[in-house]
Amino acid sequence: MFTRVNSLADKDSLPPGSLVHVGEETTGPTRITVLEYDAQGVHALDEPDSGEIARLRDEPQVVWFRVEGVHQVEIIARLGEIFGLHPLVQEDIVNTQQRPKLEEYDNYLFLVLKDLSFDQEDQEVVARQVSLILGRGWVLSFSESGHDPFTAVVERINGGRGRIRHLGADYLAYALLDSVVDHYFGVLESLADASQEMESELDTAADQRVLRTLHQLKRQGLRLRKAVWPLREVTAWLERGEHELVSPTVRPYLRDVYDHTVQVIDATESLRDSLASLMDLYLSIVSNRMNQIMKVLTIIATLFIPLTFIAGVYGMNFKNMPELEWSWGYFAALGLMGVVTIGMLIYFWRKGWLLSKE
Amino acid sequence: MFTRVNSLADKDSLPPGSLVHVGEETTGPTRITVLEYDAQGVHALDEPDSGEIARLRDEPQVVWFRVEGVHQVEIIARLGEIFGLHPLVQEDIVNTQQRPKLEEYDNYLFLVLKDLSFDQEDQEVVARQVSLILGRGWVLSFSESGHDPFTAVVERINGGRGRIRHLGADYLAYALLDSVVDHYFGVLESLADASQEMESELDTAADQRVLRTLHQLKRQGLRLRKAVWPLREVTAWLERGEHELVSPTVRPYLRDVYDHTVQVIDATESLRDSLASLMDLYLSIVSNRMNQIMKVLTIIATLFIPLTFIAGVYGMNFKNMPELEWSWGYFAALGLMGVVTIGMLIYFWRKGWLLSKE
Amino acid sequence: MFTRVNSLADKDSLPPGSLVHVGEETTGPTRITVLEYDAQGVHALDEPDSGEIARLRDEPQVVWFRVEGVHQVEIIARLGEIFGLHPLVQEDIVNTQQRPKLEEYDNYLFLVLKDLSFDQEDQEVVARQVSLILGRGWVLSFSESGHDPFTAVVERINGGRGRIRHLGADYLAYALLDSVVDHYFGVLESLADASQEMESELDTAADQRVLRTLHQLKRQGLRLRKAVWPLREVTAWLERGEHELVSPTVRPYLRDVYDHTVQVIDATESLRDSLASLMDLYLSIVSNRMNQIMKVLTIIATLFIPLTFIAGVYGMNFKNMPELEWSWGYFAALGLMGVVTIGMLIYFWRKGWLLSKE
């Protein structure tokens, strides 16, 4: 009943709402953890069964259902039934190639986010999909297998740090959204560092490897951009606070996330500008260096050409060549060569071709 | 009474609303198939006559009239009469050079779409026009001859898979729209593959064929873009669900199509960005390689010029040239040449011209 | 009282609303033709006097006043008086350098359009101004002298083809607007053909003439664009149908014109994109060819330089040069030259410099 495909194109002929995992193939099991808390205390539960989940959903405390791994579509389908999720929502959760978006349903809000990290080894931005569902008193979070972006929030709940234990499920949803956006700053910093490094390397070695790295960085910037731009609309919508599930208390916090998103967008655009500028600089340095080489080589060639001509003249075999008979002829010829060389050097130097730095 | 032209420019002097087929000339006959269904069962009918069509139109079940081939304008005109279609709608159906659009009439909605496929042989995006008319309880679909984009939907109806048999004509229209948009992902993937291939080919052979292929891919990206951008407005309008023919149940599905459309637009823009970037890379690789050639050749030339000069000096015929008389003069000259060569090589090596990779 | 100037800059110091013809100087007389029709019949009248015009204006049938030639400003002034046109409207009619626009007055709508044609000889887009005034039951059309863009509409009225005889003056105005927009497709096709031709010529002869032609085509595309973009707003306004002079029956037709306008805009943008792309291709082909020349020439030069050096060595006049005494020395030298040449050819061939196509 459940199939698995790797790209949207393969999913072509299936009916809409089919529960099919789209994304990298993963094998680890799906883990469900529940965190139930209020100002008084925290209660954690691992791998609850369907009955427990249904019971916890209706508790008065804030309940957070964390699902790690979305490739076992039958588990998602079971959760979808318990929480009454629309088939398309279930489909979007297991299809990890969504754009960030927010959808409003009668009893819940559905958010799709991209959690980004920077893989130092491959110098690549890695995007993993995170889905959040905010209901009345509960939050459902889905993340891809082997990736947990929410450890800091869990610690804050357990440690009772900040306001989180005193506020509702909407604040929890905000905290999760915020922690995802916070990761973008780290990615930006890594990209900015890599770009900085490229810039200093340009001085010493502007070879083709630099070009490819710039090309690669540009692509990473694009990836970041694709994750952040739609988020702007999402957070702007949330900040306007038009849904009853979002209380006025949480709105200033959502405005803060909105600000961060705009900040990330700004920084991303700056990064792109600066990479484009580095590309120009690279091309101009390479071209300058090539010109430099050509110039030095051509100067050498040009210096020797008249000398070789003079030597050629006195290598001619005419019977009657008076200079050849002079006893100091050879030295005169060498002298003439010296004079020509010095003359040309002076001419080049005056034109500024010998010393100019570019 | 019915004429046929191949481009809009030829249609110039005809009165508006003239039923003229604009598009590639096709000869196959126009096929009409009817599919009548509800949750209980499916009933199919081939090539119905006008009376049957009029009767089926008013059945309580969902009735889908599939028309393949739009070049026989008299058939379209007959259908137009039965269903009460505006002359301009009839004109748009037979003119296959429309932009995707949605038009609202009193009793029906009219949609023009572009079904895209990728012709692997010519490496070209092929666009075929699909027109949908959603009425009360029925859907009319028109596709170009020899092209049936809806087989998957037919199978789903016959097999009773998904929700399609339980929902109305608006869901059917959605399913048809969705199946067209789904094809875009396949086209995108083919283009992305071709672009990927170009990128890996750049390393080995950046010749002019690559340039032309990039040029060609860019044009295909443009074609895709032209089909998708207007679709965004169309699906956004549908999703807002302001027309009574579109029921609230179908709205989430239409939002899903809207999301897919935006995803395709995003991917198309990324593809264009990445092709522009590849073009830059190509130009820079070609220029680097040319510079490389020029450099190696110039170094060889420069190395030999001073040597040839020395040989020229001792080829002069002066009577009095002491070196010529020395018994080890020849070997001294060869030694001098060796020293000069080594000196220049060291100089070049220090400047980094001998080993630098670009 | 009536002056004539050729450019807006010359009109500088005149009071606003001055009736001054701005445009190419033309000498032919202004022709006025009247066409009065309804479903029953058509009645034509040439060169009516002021009284007749005033009488016809109030007839219950649809009356179309066609004015060809706008340089005789006194005639325009007389018509303006009869129909109660605002002085600025009269000014805009005789000033043929207007942008396309629509102006709403109490009793009439005023439209300025650009009728385009493509002059095959000069390869130029020629724009001629057309003004339409839609009143209650009548239409006034103005075109520049020696240019009649409306023959097809006249024929349709006379022949009774299409709906035109059954609908009102608003449909007539639509038909005139539509016939102008239809001409754009012809212009677009000519430009696309010229661009296509350029592309195929690039393969055989990418010389500077191609560059100039591309430059010229780009300018024509710009001209087309300037005529079409403002028309989009005009037709969008008309389609919204907020003016009582435009009846709901005509609205679908106006939407059709709007669609055509957007189609023309799309095609214009594609043309511009494709011309920019051709320009890039041209530059890259020229640069490739130049590089090709330089490479072949440099390879030849480089091959001979070491050989010349060897010849130079054995041309030295040292007393003691053992090789010179060997009887097979000469042939050994020639052999050495052959070995060097073959070695360099192998090196070049391995590097791929001898066969690479760019």
Add this chain to the structure above:
Amino acid sequence: MFTRVNSLADKDSLPPGSLVHVGEETTGPTRITVLEYDAQGVHALDEPDSGEIARLRDEPQVVWFRVEGVHQVEIIARLGEIFGLHPLVQEDIVNTQQRPKLEEYDNYLFLVLKDLSFDQEDQEVVARQVSLILGRGWVLSFSESGHDPFTAVVERINGGRGRIRHLGADYLAYALLDSVVDHYFGVLESLADASQEMESELDTAADQRVLRTLHQLKRQGLRLRKAVWPLREVTAWLERGEHELVSPTVRPYLRDVYDHTVQVIDATESLRDSLASLMDLYLSIVSNRMNQIMKVLTIIATLFIPLTFIAGVYGMNFKNMPELEWSWGYFAALGLMGVVTIGMLIYFWRKGWLLSKE
């Protein structure tokens, strides 16, 4: 009490609303002229005192106070008191580095415009600030010293030409605005002429002077653009006619000015496009010519290199060189050289390197 500074940066630490002249230092006196008129007649008054100004302000006729020179801030301050102008309005009048704008106050409208002219000598667009204040029945106009942009309007009032004497102060304000916008067409024409001239010069002499002139023209286009873009909003606002000081009669005229502004913007953008295109053409012509030089020179060099090699071979001093002994050896060598030369010429000619025009 009144200071004078030359740039906004120097004004840094002054309190807002400080009356400080910002602009070129000018020395001429400030001239005030009053023109009082209605349909019956015109009454002019030079250099009125404060009492007269206050009296004229309340006359039933239209009164136009023309102030030439804004550097004597005390005069502006006195006028500001009489007419009840806001301190910031007074500040904006004397600060000639404003952007064009419109400000709405309780009893008057305040307009800032840029009157442009083209200095043929420096090939520069010169911008001079004009401020207009439209009150109930009066207009105050301020222009920079030594610059009177309104002579045509004065003549029209005195001569009673056009509608000006029959309409109110709002029409006068319109007439002044219109006369400023009309000047833009002259500037545009001068720039277009200069650009045209550059284009024809490109054929004969594409030297660096052309580059600098293009650079300069681009900058002038930018200046024009900066003056016109904000004017679009200003005239659009006026045309919507939401202020009671602007009567419905004048609205069609304001729409006309709006149209002119949009026309100027269009032409400015076209100019910029065409200058960018000329820049491309210039670069391509220069590069073509350079390539041409390099090609001719390289061909000459390449032709002689094999010949020199042959000469070198027979200049070797081997004892045993059979060819040297042949009596026709020398002529055979010369013949070989001729054959090689002709062979290379044929090869070059076939490749199209000898005759190709670029």
Add this chain to the structure above:
Amino acid sequence: MFTRVNSLADKDSLPPGSLVHVGEETTGPTRITVLEYDAQGVHALDEPDSGEIARLRDEPQVVWFRVEGVHQVEIIARLGEIFGLHPLVQEDIVNTQQRPKLEEYDNYLFLVLKDLSFDQEDQEVVARQVSLILGRGWVLSFSESGHDPFTAVVERINGGRGRIRHLGADYLAYALLDSVVDHYFGVLESLADASQEMESELDTAADQRVLRTLHQLKRQGLRLRKAVWPLREVTAWLERGEHELVSPTVRPYLRDVYDHTVQVIDATESLRDSLASLMDLYLSIVSNRMNQIMKVLTIIATLFIPLTFIAGVYGMNFKNMPELEWSWGYFAALGLMGVVTIGMLIYFWRKGWLLSKE
């Protein structure tokens, strides 16, 4: 309890609303100064304790609390408590990497600005964050340690110059905002000067240092832009005057600030345009100069190549070479060389290669 981090990425795992200083590490103490004033007089107080601050906040006069230094987060927290500031506002004050923004709270408005100055030594735009809080009758201002952007305002209050002492806290907030925006003109002028200098240097020495400086200037322009663009929205919002804390009297002043902001944006865009244009000019000058060098050198080389060939011919050792025997043969050869040289010079001169300036 209070930590200090240097970049947003390090702040990643902290709960939102954590009071953490983000920015350059600074050590100086935080200084608080209070200025209480009305039309009658001014009262200043340094380093007030919490009780004094709470008392002053409720005084009927305008009270301005100036805080210099935001790195001692415990002081900010204490002030936050006294004035009832939202935790996120406190967080934004100490985090100096905010974008300019305006936030509306129930009892106060919160503004974040960037005060810019131009560091002449490093040729860098330095941005320091300024936060303003406008309450009922009081203003709180925060600036970074060692930086006081408000001295001019303090002087104006003390000296009783301008309107400041007669208007309320909203005018004070305006005055502070205005003084920050005024600094931008100074920065712009410095950047424009540097750009001007670059332009004149291009004529004499277009070396790689120029390239780097242009690159650097472009980056500074970007920095300016990032500070100004968001300010536009902020001032536009304030000018619309929708908040009760902003009285109608102050609105014209806020419109003035808005105008200045738009002026700065305009000038920034012009600067960027002009820098891009300079970059083009630089590249074209460098390329021209390189071409110039190559041309001169190649001409020299080409002149000598035929001469060397002639010398080579008469250096051949054929037994039978009639010219060698002629007594005037040598001089004839020299003459031939002269003729060839003159011929080539004439050819080059005719082609315009010897004198052309580029």
